[in-house]
Amino acid sequence: MKKDIIIPGVQSVYVAIVNEYNQVYHTQDWNVYIINDKVVDLELVLIVSSGELDTKVTSIFRKKLDKLPAKSYAKIEMMQEDLFAFNNSFKISFFEKNVMFDKTFTFPKNTISREALQKIPLMNERGFLAK
DSSP: OGGGOOOOOOOSEEEEEEEEEETTTTEEEEEEEEEEOSSSOEEEEEEEEEEEETTEEOOOEEEEEEEEOTTEEEEEEEEOGGGGGSEEEEEEEEEETTEEEEEEEEEOTTOOOGGGOEEOTTSSSEEEEOO
C-alpha cells in the first residue's frame, strides 16, 4: 500500500545555478548543476525539470546519470536568462545504498540575479542554491 512506502528526506544533495564563463563561445552562461556533498555515491539519478508562469509552461527536460560519485557535481543543463521569470523546478530521484530518495528543488520566479550570488558547496563558483 502507498502508506507503507517510506521515502527518507534528502540531505547533502543540492541543485545550483551558476553563472560561468564559456570558453568556447566567450560568453557568460547560466548552468544548472546537481551537487552530491555526501560521502557515498548516488546511483541511477533521474532529473526532471520544468518551468511555469501563470498559463505558460516550458518543455519538460529529462536527464539520467548512472552514477554521481561522492563529493562531486554534474551539469544538468544550460538555462537562458528569460527563464528566470518562471518558477523552475527540478525533481531529483536517486538511489543510495539501495534506498530510493526523492526531492523537488525550486528556483522561484525572479529570484536569480548577478547581484546576489553566493558560494556554492564543493564548487569553486558563485551562484544560487535551489530551495
